[in-house]
Amino acid sequence: MSSQAAGAAPVVKPVTFMSPEAVARTAAIQTRLQPVVSAERWPLFAPDIDAILRLKKERNAVILAHNYQTPEIFHGVADIVGDSLALAREAAMVEADVIVLCGVHFMAETAKIINPEKTVLIPDLKAGCSLAESITAADVRLLRQKYPGVPVVTYVNTSADVKAESDICCTSGNAVKVVESLGVDRVIMLPDEFLAQNVQAQTKVKIIAWKGYCEVHELFTVADIEELRAKHPGVIVMAHPECRPEVVEASDFSGSTANMIDFVDQRRPPKVMLITECSMSDNIAVHHPEIEYIRPCRLCPHMKQITLPKIREALEHMQFEVTVDPAIADRARLAVERMLAVK
Ligand code: 13P
Numbered sequence: 001m002s003s004q005a006a007g008a009a010p011v012v013k014p015v016t017f018m019s020p021e022a023v024a025r026t027a028a029i030q031t032r033l034q035p036v037v038s039a040e041r042w043p044l045f046a047p048d049i050d051a052i053l054r055l056k057k058e059r060n061a062v063i064l065a066h067n068y069q070t071p072e073i074f075h076g077v078a079d080i081v082g083d084s085l086a087l088a089r090e091a092a093m094v095e096a097d098v099i100v101l102c103g104v105h106f107m108a109e110t111a112k113i114i115n116p117e118k119t120v121l122i123p124d125l126k127a128g129c130s131l132a133e134s135i136t137a138a139d140v141r142l143l144r145q146k147y148p149g150v151p152v153v154t155y156v157n158t159s160a161d162v163k164a165e166s167d168i169c170c171t172s173g174n175a176v177k178v179v180e181s182l183g184v185d186r187v188i189m190l191p192d193e194f195l196a197q198n199v200q201a202q203t204k205v206k207i208i209a210w211k212g213y214c215e216v217h218e219l220f221t222v223a224d225i226e227e228l229r230a231k232h233p234g235v236i237v238m239a240h241p242e243c244r245p246e247v248v249e250a251s252d253f254s255g256s257t258a259n260m261i262d263f264v265d266q267r268r269p270p271k272v273m274l275i276t277e278c279s280m281s282d283n284i285a286v287h288h289p290e291i292e293y294i295r296p297c298r299l300c301p302h303m304k305q306i307t308l309p310k311i312r313e314a315l316e317h318m319q320f321e322v323t324v325d326p327a328i329a330d331r332a333r334l335a336v337e338r339m340l341a342v343k
Pocket residue numbers: 067082083084085157171172173214240242255256257258
């Protein structure tokens with residue numbers, strides 16, 4: 001039986017006692033997060049945020065967070081945020097000794113490939129990716145045998161082993177540019193079949209695709225969009241290019257997670273619907289609470305493995321270190337650096 005008297009107002013207790021100094025240290029973050037984190041929920045996050053800020057200094061660490069991280073991570077403790085392309089670019093410029101990658105494993109591997117001398121941590125090793133799981137290095141070698149001389153363009157959502165077998169990497173933010181930078185009439189583009197088809201719609205270069213899919217974006221349908229457009233007239237629909245081509249076709253705009261954020265920043269549409277992972281709307285709402293967000297969003301179970309308590313433990317215990325065989329890293333780095341050189 002509940003000890004609370006019937007009709008009494010619920011009492012929300014802070015999870016951990018915070019000193020007045022700690023409250024003062026986190027006050028600006030609480031204010032920033034107000035549009036998406038209520039005063040009642042703030043005590044759930046504040047002690048971990050305060051500890052992480054202290055640990056970052058002690059460890060000379062920086063936190064890189066992907067746009068799909070929850071707002072208390074994205075706006076609470078991250079030093080650098082962005083899409084996969086921005087995280088790769090920024091990782092190349094980090095001066096700190098330790099990088100904590102709040103995203104999925106391939107992102108941490110990419111940071112390690114670029115920074116072999118730094119310690120790269122991921123707060124949970126279970127943060128994988130269905131696209132990265134869909135292809136192996138042996139598959140790429142077989143594709144090369146089948147299509148001799150055709151360059152291999154590899155989405156960054158792949159393991160270091162797969163990158164090492166590739167000519168150049170790409171992200172959803174630069175895929176068309178990367179494909180066209182090669183000056184050839186045919187490329188193999190892997191592993192995301194829908195991204196390959198969406199790129200094919202924008203280039204004359206013939207694309208040979210692989211059968212990999214994002215388990216989050218493949219679930220969105222044209223019917224979802226039509227139903228919500230009917231309920232919310234005037235809504236601007238934005239779809240990630242990992243969605244099916246017909247979903248991208250039914251949208252008003254398609255681009256990487258950073259492209260979507262830029263679109264909202266610049267155009268400020270009164271109503272938006274982001275056909276992508278759920279945290280995107282929350283993270284944008286912190287800067288633009290005046291916008292109405294229609295949310296047919298889906299959670300990425302891998303991105304959601306990363307939490308504040310796990311980030312705190314990662315810094316306390318220096319876990320979980322991401323390593324890449326140096327011989328593989330040297331070859332994978334060439335593919336990543338070629339991508340970063342494409343303007
Ligand atoms: P972006 O590069 O657009 O951030 O996408 C990464 C990703 O994993 C999308 O599912």
